[in-house]
Amino acid sequence: MDTEEKELDVSVPSREAPEATRVDSRTSTGMTRRDLIKAAAVSGVGVLAAPAVLRAAETAAGGAAPIKFGLLEDRSGNFAIFGANKWHGTQLAIKEINDGMTLDGGVQGPGGKGVHAKVAPKPPTVNIKAEVDAGGAPAKDDVVWSEQAEYLVKSGDQGVLGRKIELLAPDPQSDNTQFQTLARRLILDDKVDVIMAGFASAEREAIRPIMDQNKMLYFYNNQYEGGVADKNTFCTGAVPEQQIVPVMQYMIKNFGPKIYTLAADYNFGQLSAAWTRAMAPLLGGQVIGEEFIPLSVSQFSSSIAKIQESKPNWLMMYITGQNHSNFYPQANAAGLKYPMGSSINIAQGYEHRRFAPPALNRFHVTASYMEEIPTPRNKLFVKRWRAMFADEPYLAMEGHSAYVATHLYAKAVRLAGTTEKATVIKALESGIGVEAPAGWVVMDPATHHLSQYIRLARCDEKHNITFMTEWPSIEPWWTRRLGVNLVRNAEFKQYIPDEDPFFKMFAKKT
Numbered sequence: 001m002d003t004e005e006k007e008l009d010v011s012v013p014s015r016e017a018p019e020a021t022r023v024d025s026r027t028s029t030g031m032t033r034r035d036l037i038k039a040a041a042v043s044g045v046g047v048l049a050a051p052a053v054l055r056a057a058e059t060a061a062g063g064a065a066p067i068k069f070g071l072l073e074d075r076s077g078n079f080a081i082f083g084a085n086k087w088h089g090t091q092l093a094i095k096e097i098n099d100g101m102t103l104d105g106g107v108q109g110p111g112g113k114g115v116h117a118k119v120a121p122k123p124p125t126v127n128i129k130a131e132v133d134a135g136g137a138p139a140k141d142d143v144v145w146s147e148q149a150e151y152l153v154k155s156g157d158q159g160v161l162g163r164k165i166e167l168l169a170p171d172p173q174s175d176n177t178q179f180q181t182l183a184r185r186l187i188l189d190d191k192v193d194v195i196m197a198g199f200a201s202a203e204r205e206a207i208r209p210i211m212d213q214n215k216m217l218y219f220y221n222n223q224y225e226g227g228v229a230d231k232n233t234f235c236t237g238a239v240p241e242q243q244i245v246p247v248m249q250y251m252i253k254n255f256g257p258k259i260y261t262l263a264a265d266y267n268f269g270q271l272s273a274a275w276t277r278a279m280a281p282l283l284g285g286q287v288i289g290e291e292f293i294p295l296s297v298s299q300f301s302s303s304i305a306k307i308q309e310s311k312p313n314w315l316m317m318y319i320t321g322q323n324h325s326n327f328y329p330q331a332n333a334a335g336l337k338y339p340m341g342s343s344i345n346i347a348q349g350y351e352h353r354r355f356a357p358p359a360l361n362r363f364h365v366t367a368s369y370m371e372e373i374p375t376p377r378n379k380l381f382v383k384r385w386r387a388m389f390a391d392e393p394y395l396a397m398e399g400h401s402a403y404v405a406t407h408l409y410a411k412a413v414r415l416a417g418t419t420e421k422a423t424v425i426k427a428l429e430s431g432i433g434v435e436a437p438a439g440w441v442v443m444d445p446a447t448h449h450l451s452q453y454i455r456l457a458r459c460d461e462k463h464n465i466t467f468m469t470e471w472p473s474i475e476p477w478w479t480r481r482l483g484v485n486l487v488r489n490a491e492f493k494q495y496i497p498d499e500d501p502f503f504k505m506f507a508k509k510t
Helices: 003-016 033-043 051-060 080-098 176-189 201-213 240-255 267-283 301-310 327-333 376-388 397-416 421-428 501-507
Strands: 067-072 101-103 115-119 131-133 140-145 152-154 165-168 194-197 218-220 228-230 233-235 258-264 286-293 314-318 340-342 363-367 433-436 439-443 450-459 465-474 492-494
Touching: 067 080, 067 176, 080 101, 080 165, 080 376, 080 397, 101 397, 101 433, 176 194, 176 201, 194 201, 194 397, 201 218, 201 228, 201 267, 201 492, 228 233, 240 258, 240 267, 240 314, 240 340, 240 363, 240 450, 240 465, 258 267, 258 301, 267 286, 267 314, 286 301, 301 327, 397 421, 397 433, 439 465
Parallel strands: 067 165, 067 194, 194 218, 218 233, 258 286, 258 314, 314 340, 340 363
Antiparallel strands: 101 152, 115 140, 228 492, 363 450, 433 439, 439 450, 450 465
């Protein structure tokens, strides 16, 4: 690459970032972060135990230079409506970090309030020996300890370790080849400290080998089909045990056992459908029909006819992208009235806002975030987001994941006392968690996935959202059951449901 190309590569992303994310680079004294880590090891000082020592050493080594943050999210092409939201979530988080703010959290678990109980009309009275009066008969169900509304607190640090974060964010245009080209550019030319990238699982798998080859710290901030076990990769979106299992259980219980699956024809749709087939026998369900739809398809008359002929109790929806979203108005026009369940639609692509009612009537989704969450903390988050992006059509699940991941990375760097990637990985494996807008989340050290606060939402005939039930913390348990422990054993693969002997065992009984 010649000099002119290098200058273009750096300047274009810089213009796309908000003012708060840009700082001038300064010359390093020549001491590398790896040298600092080795020096700490020789001196007998633990890296995570002595962040102040490393912080002082990094400052002496030119630590005022910006932390280079690589972002590859689609802002054009088939996945643009998802990627733009993630781009904005990242920008908001970087602005907050550079302004000296951080998400409350640590390794201690969720704090604050959130207990519902039967309350008595007056306080109990006690003497020195015993409780004399319990306060009367329990009267009503009330909140006795409510969730902390404000979770964004001062970090005491403008940026991280005295360094501002600089965002480099070229547009990969929903193209896997562009993802690979730009990933190499960010790593080899721009020498970024971290990369967050990808909406589709195919995009993730196109660049994950590049990340591993270069030992690049990589965040995948997306709901997906699960199974990635990679020492360099951290996944902050929800996985099947947090979404597919709960929504299937709810739909089978409320609408019946017969399931028809529509899925996008690539690894996300195929593996999510495999999860549905695997879990159906355990939950008392049966998959009676299954279709895999290419991403280029936007006409669904044949699929609608097959569904009507099969007569399922409900539909499991794993279609995605702008083309696939045309299914909903077409199904409504054809008179298709079946309830639908999903791990993606509405929460990701805000179809309930994009299409006229009642196209999404009877739709149910399990989500780690939706704009409609009625808690005080989420209302503050929405207010802050729209102050920066007033024209945002919807605050979606993946934008929330990108926002949380960016804050989580900053918190891990601060804990590590360095941006050296292997050391930041250790900090991320410490049991670190944060108070997110949706609720408490924590990074599972063994799997590199987040425990999630999950809510099941229903869309009615007027496209109003009602939250039917919620799970304050669902752990990413599946790959742990398969023996994954990335703290002890580095792996670089993706597991699939067909490799799980438990699923095979139960499937044989049907």
